[in-house]
Amino acid sequence: MAKGFSTIDVAAEAGVLTITLNRPDVLNAVNEAMCVELGAALRTAQRDEAIRCLVLTGAGRAFCAGQDLRELQQEHERAAGGRELDLGWVLRQRYNPLIGRLRTLEKPALAAVNGPAAGAGAGLAFACDLRICARSAYFKMAFVDLGLIADAGSTLTLLQHVGYGRAAELCFLGEKLSADEAGRCGLANRVVDDAALPAVTRQIAARLASLPTRAIGLTKRALNRAWTALLEDQLEYEAFLQQTAGKTADHRAGLAAFLEKRAPQFEGR
Amino acid sequence: MPFMSTETITEVRGQVGIIRLNRPEKLNALNYNLMTQVIEALERFDADPGIRCILLAGDERAFAAGADITEMAEASLIDMYQRNMFGRWERIRRISKPIVAAVSGYALGGGCELMMCCDIVIASETARFGQPEINLGIIPGAGGTQRLTRAAGKARAMDLILTGRMITAQEAQAMGLVSRVVPPEQYFDEALRVCQELCQKAPLALRLAKEAVATAFETTLAEGIEFEKKLFYMLFATDDQKEGMRAFVEKRPPVFAGR
Numbered sequence: 352m353a354k355g356f357s358t359i360d361v362a363a364e365a366g367v368l369t370i371t372l373n374r375p376d377v378l379n380a381v382n383e384a385m386c387v388e389l390g391a392a393l394r395t396a397q398r399d400e401a402i403r404c405l406v407l408t409g410a411g412r413a414f415c416a417g418q419d420l421r422e423l424q425q426e427h428e429r430a431a432g433g434r435e436l437d438l439g440w441v442l443r444q445r446y447n448p449l450i451g452r453l454r455t456l457e458k459p460a461l462a463a464v465n466g467p468a469a470g471a472g473a474g475l476a477f478a479c480d481l482r483i484c485a486r487s488a489y490f491k492m493a494f495v496d497l498g499l500i501a502d503a504g505s506t507l508t509l510l511q512h513v514g515y516g517r518a519a520e521l522c523f524l525g526e527k528l529s530a531d532e533a534g535r536c537g538l539a540n541r542v543v544d545d546a547a548l549p550a551v552t553r554q555i556a557a558r559l560a561s562l563p564t565r566a567i568g569l570t571k572r573a574l575n576r577a578w579t580a581l582l583e584d585q586l587e588y589e590a591f592l593q594q595t596a597g598k599t600a601d602h603r604a605g606l607a608a609f610l611e612k613r614a615p616q617f618e619g620r
Numbered sequence: 621m622p623f624m625s626t627e628t629i630t631e632v633r634g635q636v637g638i639i640r641l642n643r644p645e646k647l648n649a650l651n652y653n654l655m656t657q658v659i660e661a662l663e664r665f666d667a668d669p670g671i672r673c674i675l676l677a678g679d680e681r682a683f684a685a686g687a688d689i690t691e692m693a694e695a696s697l698i699d700m701y702q703r704n705m706f707g708r709w710e711r712i713r714r715i716s717k718p719i720v721a722a723v724s725g726y727a728l729g730g731g732c733e734l735m736m737c738c739d740i741v742i743a744s745e746t747a748r749f750g751q752p753e754i755n756l757g758i759i760p761g762a763g764g765t766q767r768l769t770r771a772a773g774k775a776r777a778m779d780l781i782l783t784g785r786m787i788t789a790q791e792a793q794a795m796g797l798v799s800r801v802v803p804p805e806q807y808f809d810e811a812l813r814v815c816q817e818l819c820q821k822a823p824l825a826l827r828l829a830k831e832a833v834a835t836a837f838e839t840t841l842a843e844g845i846e847f848e849k850k851l852f853y854m855l856f857a858t859d860d861q862k863e864g865m866r867a868f869v870e871k872r873p874p875v876f877a878g879r
Contacts, residue, residue: 513811579791 354395357386360410360477361392365551366403366560368396372472380419381471387444393452398445404560405456406552407479411473417470420609427606433567437528439594446471447586450504453478453530454582458569459559463552464530464539468492474503477512477538480571484539484556485548495525497609498601498617501593507585511537568595591601627654635672637665638816640679647685648678650730652705652718654688658734659711666715672823672878673815674715676738677722677808683747684731689756706762707717712737713834718818722811723747724804728786733762736771736797739830740814743789743805751782752784770837771796822860822876 360371370392371378373522396405409415410414423436429434453475454461462468469491476482476490491510494501501509501522510518513536521528533539543551559567575582596602608615625813629640639661642646648654658676663673678684692700712719712734721738728750735741735749751764759765760781772795780787790796802810820824828851836848855861859879868875 580788583788 356388356392358382359388359392361395363402365557366401367406367556368392368399369406369408369409369556370403371408372415372504373410374419375409375413377412377419377421378413378467379409379411379472380415380422380553382419382422383445386449387447387575390452393449393456394485396458397456403458403562403564404556405458405460405479405611406463406556407453407475409465411466412463413466413472414464414468414488416467417472417474420497420606421451424606424610427603433599437594437609438465438499439590439592440599442586442590442593446474446503447590448532450474450478450508450586451583455503455572455579457571458564458600459567460560460565461556461572462547462554464488464490465548466544467491469504474501474505474508477505478503482533482538483541483543483552485531485545486530487545488530488541489527490521490526490533490538492522492525493529495604496615498599498603498615499502499605500589500595502589502593504582504586504587504589507582509538511534511578522530626657626658627651628661631816632671632817633812635670635673635819636675636783636812637661637668637673638675638677638812639665639678641684642679644679644681646688647726648731649686649688650684650734651688651691652703655705658710660714661710661785662719666717672717672826673715674719675722675811675815675817676734676810678724678727678731680724680744680804682731683721683723685729686736686752686854687728688694700828709733709737709762716830717823718815718826718830720811720815720818722788723798723809723822724753724807729753729760729764729840730762731768735759736763736767739833741798742800742802742807742811742814743786743792744804745789745802746804747789747798747800748786748796748806749789749792750784750786751781752786754782754784768797803866822858822864822874823878824858824860825855825864828855 355576358374358432360373362369365558370389372385374380374385438526459481460479461597462482464476464482464484466485468476468488470493473490473492492501492505509521530539530542533544534542542549600620604617627643629642631638640656640808642655642659643649645652662674665674669773703864718740719738720742721735722739723735724744724747726748727735729752732749732751753760753762765781768780776795789798789801792802800810832851834850838842838848863876864874
């Protein structure tokens with residue numbers, strides 16, 4: 352089952368498909384290959400009737416650090432000869448289909464958030480139906496540090512989970528939201544001790560996989576109904592906005608500061 | 621018992637005549653034989669006094685994914701002119717009984733045009749519509765540029781026809797191409813249910829109503845309203861009008877005899 356994947360690990364056991372983001376040396380940052388492989392794994396999750404629950408988790412100490420910024424910088428540099436890199440295109444090609452697939456998958460999707468979930472990594476966790484968090488985990492809407500807009504569907508999914516005021520605070524300030532706080536505001540369904548996360552995840556996933564998958568899938572469809580068309584629209588709209596944000600001086604300043612490990616100076620343009 | 625032919629399956633359920641496109645391996649691409657069989661089946665059901673409504677459906681993956689390109693790829697202008705493959709489509713316009721389309725999956729090119737020839741369209745949430753001819757260096761040829769423009773308006777018709785992009789069932793409904801959007805598991809049953817509901821109506825009224833709505837696409841408003849008025853008065857020569865109005869007054873369901 353795991354054959355051919357280099358950035359993720361995929362394992363099916365007793366009706367549960369576990370996808371482990373597997374680039375631990377870079378905190379499971381998402382590169383182009385990971386998007387392709389995640390897409391393939393999610394397609395399997397959808398089509399294989401033996402699979403009745405999906406678990407998304409990260410290898411090592413992070414859940415997912417979001418877009419691989421070294422790759423992003425390289426893509427900016429490669430595109431520099433005349434044509435600018437279109438971040439809207441990056442979203443449409445890579446991220447938006449994944450968020451759509453997670454949300455329309457007619458099976459329960461569980462994020463086992465084992466460590467930091469930042470940027471699009473948080474977006475992936477938000478697109479799952481349930482989030483189980485290790486106590487040391489946190490969410491961080493890191494987009495603002497890079498002069499970018501929140502994407503990967505999070506302008507809609509985060510809003511659904513925590514409401515406008517909190518979503519605005521998290522997106523604007525880009526501060527860490529601890530697992531305990533996430534639990535209090537309804538973003539995390541459970542918060543457990545780090546060591547207990549695998550066992551609790553297994554237990555909940557096994558329970559979900561033993562339930563009437565069809566009924567749960569149809570319930571999920573109903574819960575999402577009002578949002579499905581809106582999510583598609585929102586993903587497309589995020590792509591438009593990210594295309595604009597990706598061309599700002601502040602984005603280049605934020606990206607350079609990140610890669611040089613210093614604090615960015617934004618000029619507001 | 622279903623009557624099997626190579627490219628379509630026809631079946632009668634109660635007073636509903638069902639025509640299913642049956643080239644699943646080709647996503648129901650419309651080749652010459654398939655269209656011949658569809659048109660002949662429509663005319664046969666239209667002439668059959670036992671049938672009150674016609675249901676036209678593809679399968680789950682495709683209503684019809686377009687014309688059969690292999691049939692046309694190497695044709696010359698003269699070949700195409702002499703084949704006059706779209707000339708026969710005019711016969712669909714002359715079908716007097718209501719045609720309900722049950723659409724799941726792709727309704728593209730000729731498939732979308734065939735769908736636009738139907739009166740009521742029930743679409744699965746998974747249905748996708750488009751006129752992608754431009755991507756093959758051609759344009760729609762079976763009424764697409766005309767019917768899509770009349771249904772959706774110029775700006776949207778141009779968008780679809782010039783870019784060849786596909787749209788979702790929700791978008792198609794917002795454009796006025798689709799009557800109802802239902803969950804994928806229900807598209808056929810819902811279309812059949814609509815047909816059965818139509819079977820309970822007065823057949824002559826249905827027929828004149830269809831004619832009147834179709835006339836809206838053919839004529840000026842003043843002439844259309846004049847035409848509607850005459851059809852309206854005409855129905856007062858039918859038993860069904862008397863039955864319908866009496867039943868209403870007597871607070872009971874009407875029983876229409878089709879006279």
